[in-house]
Amino acid sequence: MLNKTRGRPRGNPDTKARIAEAARELFLAHGYKGTTVRAVAAAASVDSALISYHFGSKQGLFGQSLNLLCVESTALDQALQGDQAGLADRLLTSVTSLWDATEPTENRMALQDADTMRAFRDYLESELLVRIAEFLGGPDATERATAAVGVIGGLIFTRYLNPIRSIAALPSAEVRRIFGPALRAALHARVRQR
Amino acid sequence: MLNKTRGRPRGNPDTKARIAEAARELFLAHGYKGTTVRAVAAAASVDSALISYHFGSKQGLFGQSLNLLCVESTALDQALQGDQAGLADRLLTSVTSLWDATEPTENRMALQDADTMRAFRDYLESELLVRIAEFLGGPDATERATAAVGVIGGLIFTRYLNPIRSIAALPSAEVRRIFGPALRAALHARVRQR
DNA sequence: CGCAATATTCAACTGTGCTGAATAAAACGC
DNA sequence: GCGTTTTATTCAGCACAGTTGAATATTGCG
Numbered sequence: 001m002l003n004k005t006r007g008r009p010r011g012n013p014d015t016k017a018r019i020a021e022a023a024r025e026l027f028l029a030h031g032y033k034g035t036t037v038r039a040v041a042a043a044a045s046v047d048s049a050l051i052s053y054h055f056g057s058k059q060g061l062f063g064q065s066l067n068l069l070c071v072e073s074t075a076l077d078q079a080l081q082g083d084q085a086g087l088a089d090r091l092l093t094s095v096t097s098l099w100d101a102t103e104p105t106e107n108r109m110a111l112q113d114a115d116t117m118r119a120f121r122d123y124l125e126s127e128l129l130v131r132i133a134e135f136l137g138g139p140d141a142t143e144r145a146t147a148a149v150g151v152i153g154g155l156i157f158t159r160y161l162n163p164i165r166s167i168a169a170l171p172s173a174e175v176r177r178i179f180g181p182a183l184r185a186a187l188h189a190r191v192r193q194r
Numbered sequence: 195m196l197n198k199t200r201g202r203p204r205g206n207p208d209t210k211a212r213i214a215e216a217a218r219e220l221f222l223a224h225g226y227k228g229t230t231v232r233a234v235a236a237a238a239s240v241d242s243a244l245i246s247y248h249f250g251s252k253q254g255l256f257g258q259s260l261n262l263l264c265v266e267s268t269a270l271d272q273a274l275q276g277d278q279a280g281l282a283d284r285l286l287t288s289v290t291s292l293w294d295a296t297e298p299t300e301n302r303m304a305l306q307d308a309d310t311m312r313a314f315r316d317y318l319e320s321e322l323l324v325r326i327a328e329f330l331g332g333p334d335a336t337e338r339a340t341a342a343v344g345v346i347g348g349l350i351f352t353r354y355l356n357p358i359r360s361i362a363a364l365p366s367a368e369v370r371r372i373f374g375p376a377l378r379a380a381l382h383a384r385v386r387q388r
Numbered sequence: 389c390g391c392a393a394t395a396t397t398c399a400a401c402t403g404t405g406c407t408g409a410a411t412a413a414a415a416c417g418c
Numbered sequence: 419g420c421g422t423t424t425t426a427t428t429c430a431g432c433a434c435a436g437t438t439g440a441a442t443a444t445t446g447c448g
Contacts, residue, residue, distance in 0.1 A: 007443020008395040015395080033227075037436060047397050052437055054395090117356050125358040146360050147372045153358070154348015162311045164319045164347070166340050178341045181383030182376040189375030201412025202426040209426080231405060241428050246406055248426090 004045075016054045019044045023051075023065040032062060076128070080135045087135070088183040089176055095152060096172035099160045124153055136187065147186035155179055198241075210248045213238045217245075217259035226256060260313055270322070274329045281329070282377040283370050289346060290366035293354050314355075318347055330381065341380035349373055 009015075022043035026035040037058050041048035055061040075094035082090065133145035155175070158164045170178065203209075216237035220229040231252050235242035249255035269288035276284065327339035349369070352361045364372065 004397070005443075006397045006441070008445065010444070012395095012445080036434085038434085048436085049398080049438080050396065058436065121356050121358050124352065125360060129358075129360060142360075143372050146364075147376050149358070150348045150352050150361055150373060151345055151376050152348070153352040154344045154346070157351040157355075158318070158344050158347040161351075162315050164315055164323075164343065166319060166323065166336070167344055170340075178337050179344060179380075182341050182345050182380035185379035185383075186373075186376035189379075198428070199412080200410070200428045202414065204413070206414080206426095230403080232403085243406080243408095243429080244427065252405065 015044070015046060015050065019046060019051055019054060019061070020065040023061050027062060027065065037061070076131065080131060084136075084188070088180055088187055091132075091148075091152065092155075092176045092179055092183060093172070095155060096175050099156065100172060124149055128152065132187075140190075144187055144189070147189075148183060151179065151183050151186050198239075209238070209240060209244065213240060213245055213248060213255070214259040217255050221256060221260060231255070257313060270325070274325060278330075278382065282374055282381055285326075285342070285346065286349075286370045286373055286377060287366070289349060290369050293350065294366060314350075318343055322346065326381075334384075338381055338383070341383075342377060345373065345377050345380050 019040065023035070023040045026040055026043060029035075037051055038048045040061070041051055051058075051061055055064055075097060079087070079090040079094040129142075129145050129149045132148055133141045136144055155167075158167045159170075159175070160168070213234065217229070217234045220234055220237060223229075231245055232242045234255070235245055245252075245255055249258055269292055273281070273284035273288040323336075323339050323343045326342055327335045330338055349361075352358050353364075353369070354362070361369075
């Protein structure tokens with residue numbers, strides 16, 4: 001395509017990294033389906049066959065170029081300290097501050113990938129849920145934590161992952177105001193008799 | 195392709211409906227990307243050009259064929275009648291009955307691709323949200339409906355779309371019990387002052 | 389050095405969504 | 419009823435997608 005003399009090039013240019021970076025940009029800008037392998041190859045000044053060679057497939061390129069880990073948990077640590085009364089607000093704050101801080105445009109579509117979905121799920125169920133349950137303590141702790149994770153997961157989903165306009169548009173203070181009651185109820189409500 | 199004599203066929207067979215049904219099955223079984231237009235055409239014993247003719251594009255076919263499934267929510271109609279006190283329970287019931295009824299296997303994983311996400315989002319924001327808000331009425335109706343959609347969306351996400359074990363494993367009665375308080379709060383809580 | 393492993397380009401294959409022309413039945417006006 | 423327009427269908431094929439196999443030049447190891 002771009003007459004770059006066949007065969008291995010001189011030196012050891014890290015072409016794979018260059019491809020990954022170009023891919024990341026394009027994926028974030030145009031989404032998965034909107035990004036063609038050939039476009040990535042062109043952006044990296046490379047033959048399109050190279051990406052099959054280095055990453056196996058377009059799926060593989062996607063997974064490897066977006067190794068965004070969703071959550072760093074220092075915010076969660078802070079939220080899980082203090083009185084229970086303010087817990088809901090602190091949790092909501094940590095969620096919004098954490099996700100609102102990520103890049104402006106739709107890097108949210110990264111969750112379309114199966115692996116990323118799984119990572120997110122694992123985080124919710126083996127990190128968030130157990131730590132909230134620990135903090136709550138008492139009977140029904142697990143069940144209340146389950147409800148809370150459902151609410152928080154819903155917020156993340158409807159605001160960031162698959163953003164519904166009316167929720168995504170809310171300033172974070174409004175998020176606290178509107179989701180507060182539901183989350184408080186989930187965390188603290190006496191669950192009805194079985 | 196299938197030598198079926200060119201031109202308009204005898205009688206008035208509702209081919210469009212047949213195509214939509216075949217499409218619905220295939221989309222649910224294999225997801226958007228995993229379903230080719232040609233496969234749908236073959237399943238409906240029809241030339242593939244017909245689906246461009248009837249539905250404009252694959253996207254259009256997707257929207258219109260799955261529309262049937264989302265609109266099938268006569269359950270929602272029922273939920274949106276009666277007293278407000280039982281509303282949360284009725285909504286939760288309609289959600290679980292609707293989703294638990296879909297095929298046993300993980301056609302949920304098919305919901306991972308971008309277009310399904312989009313269809314789902316559209317449903318949440320232009321169907322569910324406005325109808326709940328209508329039903330609630332009064333000041334803050336939109337805001338309470340927003341919170342409710344967040345909670346319901348969260349339930350669907352964490353139970354069906356990207357199922358985290360502790361929520362997916364719940365029997366539907368438990369879902370009502372555990373998510374009830376949060377949803378009731380979302381629907382009816384007096385939202386704090388601005 | 390010799391030779392395998394590696395990194396790259398090129399050409400091409402298969403399959404995708406979609407379009408334009410051809411065609412036949414239906415629907416409609418008189 | 420008949421002529422015209424509208425609708426529903428098949429067929430052939432284009433443009434582009436992701437991927438593969440062969441050819442080739444470079445590195446790195448013994």
